[in-house]
Amino acid sequence: MLTIALSKGRIFDETLPLLAAAGIVPTEDPESSRKLIIETNLPDVRLIIVRASDVPTYVQYGAADLGIAGRDVLIEHGGAGLYQPLDLEIARCRMMVAVKNGFDYDSAVQQGARLRVATKYPQIAREHFARKGVHVDVIKLYGSMELAPLVGLADAIVDLVSTGNTLRANDLVAVEHILDISSRLVVNQAALKLKYATLRPVMDAFAAGVKIESQN
Amino acid sequence: MRNWLLPENIADILPASARQLETAKAGMLELFRTHGYELVCPPLIEYVESLVSDGDAALDLKTFKLDDQLSGRQLGLRADITPQVARIDAHLLGSREGVTRLCYAGSVVHSRPDSLTASREPLQIGAELYGCAETGADLEIIHLMLATLRTVGINQLTLDLGHLGVFYALVNAAGLEKKHIANLLQLLQAKDVASLREELTCVAEPYRSALLRLPELFGPDCLRLARQHLPTLPALEQALAQLEQIGQSLEQEHVQVYYDLTELRGTHYHTGLIFAVYAEGWASELARGGRYDNVGRKFGRARPATGFSLDLRDLLRILPKTSPQKGIRLAATDHAAATSSANRLRAEGEIVVIDYLNESAAALNCDRQLVFRDGDWQVVPFH
Numbered sequence: 001m002l003t004i005a006l007s008k009g010r011i012f013d014e015t016l017p018l019l020a021a022a023g024i025v026p027t028e029d030p031e032s033s034r035k036l037i038i039e040t041n042l043p044d045v046r047l048i049i050v051r052a053s054d055v056p057t058y059v060q061y062g063a064a065d066l067g068i069a070g071r072d073v074l075i076e077h078g079g080a081g082l083y084q085p086l087d088l089e090i091a092r093c094r095m096m097v098a099v100k101n102g103f104d105y106d107s108a109v110q111q112g113a114r115l116r117v118a119t120k121y122p123q124i125a126r127e128h129f130a131r132k133g134v135h136v137d138v139i140k141l142y143g144s145m146e147l148a149p150l151v152g153l154a155d156a157i158v159d160l161v162s163t164g165n166t167l168r169a170n171d172l173v174a175v176e177h178i179l180d181i182s183s184r185l186v187v188n189q190a191a192l193k194l195k196y197a198t199l200r201p202v203m204d205a206f207a208a209g210v211k212i213e214s215q216n
Numbered sequence: 217m218r219n220w221l222l223p224e225n226i227a228d229i230l231p232a233s234a235r236q237l238e239t240a241k242a243g244m245l246e247l248f249r250t251h252g253y254e255l256v257c258p259p260l261i262e263y264v265e266s267l268v269s270d271g272d273a274a275l276d277l278k279t280f281k282l283d284d285q286l287s288g289r290q291l292g293l294r295a296d297i298t299p300q301v302a303r304i305d306a307h308l309l310g311s312r313e314g315v316t317r318l319c320y321a322g323s324v325v326h327s328r329p330d331s332l333t334a335s336r337e338p339l340q341i342g343a344e345l346y347g348c349a350e351t352g353a354d355l356e357i358i359h360l361m362l363a364t365l366r367t368v369g370i371n372q373l374t375l376d377l378g379h380l381g382v383f384y385a386l387v388n389a390a391g392l393e394k395k396h397i398a399n400l401l402q403l404l405q406a407k408d409v410a411s412l413r414e415e416l417t418c419v420a421e422p423y424r425s426a427l428l429r430l431p432e433l434f435g436p437d438c439l440r441l442a443r444q445h446l447p448t449l450p451a452l453e454q455a456l457a458q459l460e461q462i463g464q465s466l467e468q469e470h471v472q473v474y475y476d477l478t479e480l481r482g483t484h485y486h487t488g489l490i491f492a493v494y495a496e497g498w499a500s501e502l503a504r505g506g507r508y509d510n511v512g513r514k515f516g517r518a519r520p521a522t523g524f525s526l527d528l529r530d531l532l533r534i535l536p537k538t539s540p541q542k543g544i545r546l547a548a549t550d551h552a553a554a555t556s557s558a559n560r561l562r563a564e565g566e567i568v569v570i571d572y573l574n575e576s577a578a579a580l581n582c583d584r585q586l587v588f589r590d591g592d593w594q595v596v597p598f599h
Contacts, residue, residue, distance in 0.1 A: 013324075019323060028403075057332075061331075061332070062499025080331070080405055081500070084408045085431055085432075184410065189500075190498060190501070193376050193474045193494050194495075195372055196435050200435060
């Protein structure tokens with residue numbers, strides 16, 4: 001049995017062509033089904049639907065053999081005990097610093113300064129500002145980060161930006177690019193060794209699928 | 217007050233499991249004894265400098281520390297027994313030339329668990345062979361590791377083989393700096409090809425391509441592909457040849473062998489061959505080991521060394537539960553008269569339990585009882 005952990009939404013939709021390249025077709029759509037275990041056309045392959053940030057945990061503990069997780073999620077998780085052999089080049093976006101329109105970011109982040117940063121990604125935020133030589137007080141939030149600078153909870157936010165529409169709608173501007181984010185294939189280390197014969201063809205098919213998609 | 221609550225990742229071992237654990241431990245130590253491994257019992261606490269090598273940040277972080285009021289120095293609770301055994305070989309047994317075989321079993325303590333579900337108090341059991349650099353010594357240790365797991369009935373094993381020599385041959389030939397090497401080690405262990413590509417931009421060919429290729433070099437066919445795709449360097453050839461020799465020898469004995477050239481754990485002490493054992497349905501390795509030549513240098517004697525260890529607590533979780541041995545009931549009123557008969561049975565390994573409260577067979581865990589019949593103390597069924 002091969003178990004693949006995926007999250008609903010963009011990652012699921014953009015993974016479908018890659019699964020198809022490996023000959024795997026889900027029998028149900030997780031958006032309409034409430035099931036958390038989704039069967040596929042192959043009797044020994046199943047998908048489990050979990051929160052994006054939980055994918056590394058499921059794979060690390062062997063509850064799933066493979067998973068697809070954003071680079072952001074993997075950095076926050078730490079990635080211990082996981083292989084991440086393939087950049088799938090899907091669900092692309094950027095990790096950015098954004099501030100309220102009119103906020104003087106450049107003088108706020110001079111060496112030795114201290115900044116309040118609201119984010120869902122404390123590891124990435126801390127590492128980024130430490131590299132700049134700036135102290136930060138990180139405020140961990142679980143959503144609607146854009147609100148924090150508007151109501152005076154934080155000076156800046158660190159968040160994923162794909163179109164920039166949410167920032168614009170809330171009168172925020174992106175001032176710094178931290179990382180390019182895309183989704184990675186993650187593999188349980190023991191599973192790769194014990195189920196090599198099953199996993200390798202799937203991984204190779206994904207790799208070939210990524211090449212074809214990137215040429216289109 | 218919730219004073220019954222234990223700290224995170226700390227657990228009791230309850231009756232049936234504790235017996236099973238001790239039985240398993242005794243079986244393993246007996247196996248080591250018959251292979252000529254002498255038992256040592258290093259202390260729970262030592263000076264931190266002895267326990268942790270310079271620069272081994274991961275082990276340092278895992279080591280609980282306390283102040284020694286007698287010396288004013290810092291003590292550590294051991295997080296790994298291997299450095300202690302290396303100290304014993306290098307210093308206390310320093311007058312011995314030739315091969316020394318040592319084994320041990322004891323609790324270690326981790327300030328941080330190795331994973332969310334790992335115990336912070338593993339029961340580490342292992343064997344080490346000092347003074348022989350031959351591949352034969354590595355094979356002896358691998359065989360002993362596999363036999364150790366067989367003593368507890370785990371037979372379906374996959375042996376994972378790696379060799380640090382491949383990686384170091386490439387980074388040395390490419391002339392990379394220490395900091396760069398540390399980053400590469402981390403990325404290679406995660407097979408993080410995307411980040412590896414960024415990290416390798418300034419590395420010269422053919423080493424750049426070779427290092428980028430390493431994450432793909434795993435599986436049964438790995439050595440052939442490595443010869444095809446990696447540059448010819450003497451140290452690299454030597455490492456591949458050793459892997460091949462060990463792999464072939466084990467395959468002849470029908471051990472499932474798997475190679476992985478990015479298996480690079482324990483780089484602070486491992487020096488060459490490394491290996492681990494995996495079993496179906498278990499998400500991490502059951503036992504691990506490898507070559508760690510010259511670890512004893514800081515204790516005054518550099519020696520070739522190879523060994524393995526496993527966490528018996530962790531292993532216990534996958535062992536089929538055994539039901540506890542049934543005993544023989546002895547009524548408290550009969551105790552004084554039957555003492556010598558009871559002790560004779562105990563000497564034969566039987567459990568004889570004194571029943572004060574007239575309890576049931578299930579409560580006493582007894583299926584027989586000792587009663588006086590026909591002029592003698594006899595064992596009869598008890599329900």
